[in-house]
Amino acid sequence: MSDDLFSFVADELERCTPLDRLEARGTLRIVLKNSGLDPQSVTHRQFCVILGSVAPDELESRGVVAAQAICVALIAKVQSEPADRWKSGRDVDEIFDRLAGN
């Protein structure tokens, strides 16, 4: 059982595509980096957004067929899990939003 959100999505991606473990994790890391996110602190909501926007193109560029559909399935999978299932790092944006009393 995956102990963090990143590993959970990477395992699912490996299961649904011809990518091996290293490729799946590497691709996800690139997607996160290009989106300004960190594998250790990415949240549920952020993962769903990038799976719906950045990830399909990145997967297609690696020869994954039906990348869009796979990403939709991954979003559904992530959303079906409770948000507090994984321990994640601090959300920097949320902290800096809160500090001004918002």
Next chain:
Amino acid sequence: MLDGAWIGQLLAAIFYLIVGVRLARLAFHTREPPERLLSNLFIFTGISYVLYIVPLVVTIEALWAPFNFAGRVSYIPAPIFIALFTREVFRRQSRLSTCMIYATSALLVVGVGGSALVGDWEGFSLGNPFFWCEWVGYTVPFAWAGLEAFAQYRSSLRRQRLGLCGRIVCNRLLLWASFGAVQVVVSIVLLCMYADFEANNAFSASFDVLAGALELISIALIGLVFFPPRFYQKLVTGTDDGMRGEKES
């Protein structure tokens, strides 16, 4: 020192104490470490500034060195708290950041304690190796905070394009990075100021003005981070409802 410089320093002290108390109230409600750490940073900075003011207003020369020393001692926690905040927010799982906090704390304690042991209570003497321990101890945490915040600001621009981060938060990260950078410049100016003091046995008015101007910039940056006026939020977000206008979450 310039006549009346203490008034500016007193206002800065009051400002930092207000920010500290406001963050303490926020921390009381949220029970989150980042605001608690920042609250401590600003409260200790404010207390230290108040102690530094005493030698500027009291004419009894015998009190100058003890109050300057008390100011130095009460400032020791401030750089440690900003380093703790940086680790908590930006590098939570990094061992290197924990080492950075221990190193900073050790440098500050050795610097202040060591210079007192050799009789340099005010810490103005650049020839004293303990001065450099203290200087590095209070400069590096702010440089680190600035660099981490700037790196995070660059990432936040990418998140902003995806609608994951509001413009006002992006801007706040840039302001925090700028605050760290200004504090490093202040440290460098203090270095020049002390060198000048050693050479001429008096503080130069131009360094006083420069340090004051940098203090004002710091206050403005902190004000925009923690008390952003509505017009500024509107300017950054480009919406009438600056606070919520472009915020997705």
